[in-house]
Structure formats: C-alpha cells, structure tokens
Amino acid sequence: MQINKKWVTGILIALLMLLINVGHVNAASDTSLKDVKDKGTLVLGTSPDYPPYEFQTTVNGNDKIVGFDISIARKIAKDIGVKLVIKKMDFDSLLVGLETHKIDMVISGMNPSDDRKKSIDFSDVYYNGKQMMLVNKADKDKYKKLNDFSGLSIGAQTGSLQYSMSKEQINNVDIKGLAKVTDLILALKSGKVTGVAMEEPTAKAYAQNDSSLAVVDPGFVSAADARGAAVGFAKKSDTLVAAANKSIKEIKDKDLINKTYLPEASNYLTKNTADNTMIHYWKYFAKGIGYTLLITAISVVVGVILGTLLALMRLGKNKIIKVIAVSYIEFVRGTPLMIQVMFVYFGIGMIVNVPALLAGIIAVSLNSGAYIAEVIRSGIGSIDDGQMEAARSLGLSQKETYKSVIIPQALKNIWPALGNEFITLIKESSIVSIIGVTDLIYQMKMVQSATYKGIAPIFVAMVLYFVLTFSLSKLLNYFEGKMKHV
Secondary structure, eight states: OHHHHHHHHHHHHHHHHHHHHHHHHHTSSOOHHHHHHHHTEEEEEEOSEETTTEEEEEETTEEEEESHHHHHHHHHHHHHTSEEEEEEOOGGGHHHHHHTTSOSEEOSSOOOOHHHHTTEEEOOOOBOOOEEEEEEGGGTTTOOSGGGGTTSEEEEETTSHHHHHHHHHSTTOEEEEESOHHHHHHHHHTTSOSEEEEEHHHHHHHHHTOTTEEEEOOOOOOOGGGSSBOOEEETTOHHHHHHHHHHHHHHHHTTHIIIIIHHHHHHHHHHHHHSOOTGGGHHHHHHHHHHHHHHHHHHHHHHHHHHHHHHHHHHSSOHHHHHHHHHHHHHHHTSOHHHHHHIIIIIGGGTSOOOHHHHHHHHHHHHHHHHHHHHHHHHHHTSOHHHHHHHHHTTOOHHHHIIIIIHHHHHHHHHHHHHHHHHHHHHHGGGGGGGTOOOHHHHHHHHHHHHOOSHHHHHHHHHHHHHHHHHHHHHHHHHHHHHHTO
C-alpha cells in the first residue's frame, strides 16, 4: 500500500515538472509578434474595476469593457493588424496569465517595478499618475500625510504598487490587501480601513461619483523604476514589446490619452452614474445567474457519475484501483477549490488551451466528484450485507446487484446528504469568478464597479443566491417525499 502511494505521488511530481518544462520551452525563442499575427488576435488580460483605466459599462444593452487602457490596447492591436480579445481576470492573476501564455499582454494600470520585471517584460511607460489616498470625506482634514496613517489600517489592491509602497513608506501600518478595488471601497466606507491607496485618476473617479469620499495627497515617493503605467508581456517578447512601443510613441506624440482616451472614459463614467439603480443592471445579474446555474448543473451530473465510479473503486477488492480512488479523493478534499480552479486554468492551460468557463466547470466537477464519492460510499455501506448475499443467491451478477438492489436503496439513505452537496455547489461555484468566469459573484462586482455602490449589489446577490438555494431545497424535498412512498 505504501509503494502505491509513493507511485501516485511520483506521477503528480512528474506532471508538475512537465508543466514547468513546457513553460521554459515556450519561452525559449521570441516569436511573440509572429504568433499574434498568425492567430489574428491579441489577447489582453485586465481587471476591469479600475476606472478610468478600465471598467465595465453597458452600450446598447450589451456589456462592454472601456477605459483609456482599453483604448490603448485597441490602438496596439490595430497597428499590429489583429483583433483585440479581452479576458477579464483578478489583478493578482494577471502575471500568472502572462507566464502561462493564457494572455498576450496586460494593460491594467500596472507599474513596471523591478520586482515585476523579474517575471515579465514591460513596454515604455504610457501614462504617469501620482499615488493618492482615498479617504472618507469626514476624515479629509484629519489625514493629510503618510505619517497620519501610522498605526492604522490601509487598503490596497493585492499585488499592486500601492500595496508595496504603503508597506514601505508608512510606519507600523496594517495593510489589508484585496483583489478588487470595489471591495476596498466597501471596506473604506464601512470603516474597516482608514484609507485606500490608489492612482490619482482612479481615486478622483471614485470621489467624483461618491460624495462621501475624498482624495488626499499624502506624499508617496515613487521609485524611478515604478513611476507610471506600462504594458506587460511575457518574458522574451521583444518583438511584441517593440510593436507596442511604436504605438505608445504615437499615442504620446499626439497626446491621445489626454485629448481623446480620457474624455471618452469620462463620458462612459457619466453614463454609468446617470442611472445606477439595481434594476438598471438587471441584465448583469441575470447573466450571472445563467452562468451559475450552467456550471452547477453540469458539475452535478459529472460529479454524480464520477463520484459513483470512485465510490465503487474504493469499495472494490483491487488494491491498485482502491489506492487510486483513495488518493484522488483525499487529494481533492485536502486542497482548496480555488487552487484547483487556478491549476486547471493556468497549469493544464500551459499544455492545452482551456477556456475559463470550461476550466471552471472541470475544476468544480472534479471537486464535487470527490465529495459525492464519500456520500455514495457511506450510503452503500449502510445497506445490510444480507441484501448482497440474497441478490447473488438469486443469480444476479455483482453489477446487476449494485444496479438493481444496492444503489436504489442507498439512494434513499443518501438523498438528504446528496441534496446538501448540490445546494453547496451553487454557492461554491462562485469561486470561478477569480479566472474571469462571469458568474453571479463576478457580475456583482462589475455592478459595484459601474455604480460605485458597495452594499446594494451585495444585497441583491445574496437574495438571488437564497432564491436559488431555497428553490432547489424545496425541489429536493419533493423528490425525497416521493422516494418515501415508493
């Protein structure tokens, strides 16, 4: 048994080494610009919650990601002669996306610091913005300098320059890092943090659209290598970087950001706040519900099939098959679902290009299968051994016995636990939002970003999740009652 476990562990290590080696092979030569031209698309990774850099709006009833960063990306794609494809991701997943070649470039108000340059290549700086602090308006006169925030809690986007600058330049500060700016704003307004460090254009955008907030210049000192925003690319993408620099030079020479791109972004921001009621954004929530139900439905079907197979493997007499089933179940149950989602999307994606939605469905299904397997195994174990013996004595094969005698009886016993797993799956599927799948949680955050409201979208999402889970619970109870009368 011990040898088999080492064998399984060896396979997992070998797989990880293979993924690492594939990443090195892909980075060995620079064909970045040629690859983009050959496929006809330039894939942009961005976190659209950072107005006026990038944010989401509704145009003619359709969702659209806009902002002056997006205008720059379209300019680069147009100059190269390809179509721009936008992938929405959390800010702290963007570098991983580049390193695993899920995306071709990052434009997300990212600063070209020395630490980041160790992992990715950067274009020339296309915009210089000061680092500011967003505070509650009532505290505007109270907090004016960096030292005023000493001993307090400060919010900053995880993996951002503002996070590291706050840590380095403010004494005894407690920095709370969150992936979404909308969550940081909510933390600020609810008193969880005293200020939120962010770039000047974004801070001013939030303050202009929320009268309870104000912007202060606490005197952040930016290192020479980290001033301004630049476009990020995978390592050894010299030809693609050169193409981007050519576009950026034209943008700067013609002052397109100040003359064209920023005014366009401001117009979209004005439209967003003209009607920021939750009813106006019902399509966002409807779309989120659709994706949540799709992921859950497929994961339930796959999870039940996989779980049944794993349960039978674990109950079988073949030791090798039993070890495989046990190893899988224990490994999946022993690792967070978030890590599994990221591994399927980024890790396996280095070998096979897995779309975000499919990656989310695969990860949630595989995770659900492990838990359902234990539920089914316990149900089968609850059936008296005499049932098996009686069926076999009547001439039924082991397969026929399980199909016609054991599993139908076990299903009645495990139905409540199985129902709880289905309900949990609706809620746990929200984790796929970290890779840009537009489920209910992701759409909620988009509404927060578009409306500058924190609590209202959360309340709507909470009610919608309750309606979904309550409806499913009633449906499962109905079938449970039917089973009792069979």
